[in-house]
Amino acid sequence: MDTDNLRLFVMAAERLNISAAGRALGLAPAVASARLAKLEQELGVELLRRTTRKVSLSLDGSDFLPYAREILAQADAAKAALGGSETGPKGTLRFAAPSSFAQRHIMPLLPEFHALYPDLTLDLRLSDTRVDAIEGSFDLALRSAPLTDSSLKGRKLADDTRVLCASPSYLKAHGMPNGPSSLQGHHLIAWADLEPRELIGPNGETVRLDPTVMNCRIIVDDGDAQREATLAGAGVSINSLWSVSDELLSGQLVRVLPAWRLNDDSVLWLVYPRSNVLTPKTRIFIDFLIWHLGNRAEWVG
DSSP, rough: HHHHHHHHHHHHHHOOHHHHHHHTOOHHHHHHHHHHHHOOOOOOOHOOOESSSOOOOOHHHHHHHHHHHHHHHHHHHHHHHHOOOOOOOOEEEEEEHHHHHHHIIIIIGGHHHHHTTTTEEEEEOOSSSSTTTTTTSSSSEEEOOOOOOOTEEEEEEEEEOOEEEEOHHHHHHHOOOOOOGGGSOOOEEETOOOEEEEEETTTTTEEEOOOOOOOOOEEEEEEEHHHOOOOOOOEEEEEHHHHHHHHHTTTSEEEETOOOOOOOOOOEEEEETTOOOOHHHHHHHHHHHHHHTOOGGGTTO
16 A cells, blocks of 8 residues: 555545645645545545535545554654654644643743744644544543553653632632631532542541532633633632642632642643554654653642
């Protein structure tokens, strides 16, 4: 199977434009169409549906796309291992990450990354809703959770310590909680899953916090919105230190029950499908993020 034709298919599938994919590879539109037709004939299926108005992936094309990407990744990795690449990494890296983390910490790094690797395109899919790295055919994804999925490999990026906090204006109006039980009388800004959380006290005692039986006036599914509501004085919330460390340092937010800690073993992981070869472009981006964002002392708590 011709890897050049596979690369053309992948680019056409990502752009949904055969002519644009051909131009990116230095091919005339007619040549690009002929090469894709040859690949389809070789496979015995229609990969792309063409009309006079648009191009779309067929069901077979959608099924084949992750395998095509994997074949290209294997070929690129093999070439790199043999010293067959004289230039820097090229192509597109598909990366999924929580929107709140990416906007606060990754987006400001992108100019430096592209100055170092000008031939790499980052296809970023940002959402605080968890995505499936395999189903979405991502090269890499950032997750904040224990790494329990056996289909994934990962490298730790940083700690993800969670803390209770509130604004000075809220605490002035409602008082500082003096223990977990006193949280019942406070306004809680809750995360959308409404999962119960456990607090561990200074002597090892545990207390269960259940948002469903507490005074939840705001429920959100976005980390930035949760932080901003807390800053505005809307209530007490649980936030990652990577989200609120600057505000805690400046005094815009205050730790609530600092002697208690959340029983949470979440870590920021950079994960990729176990079946994938760790391509040079993926390894470079992982190393870049760890260099800039790993071992941040202010995120440990």
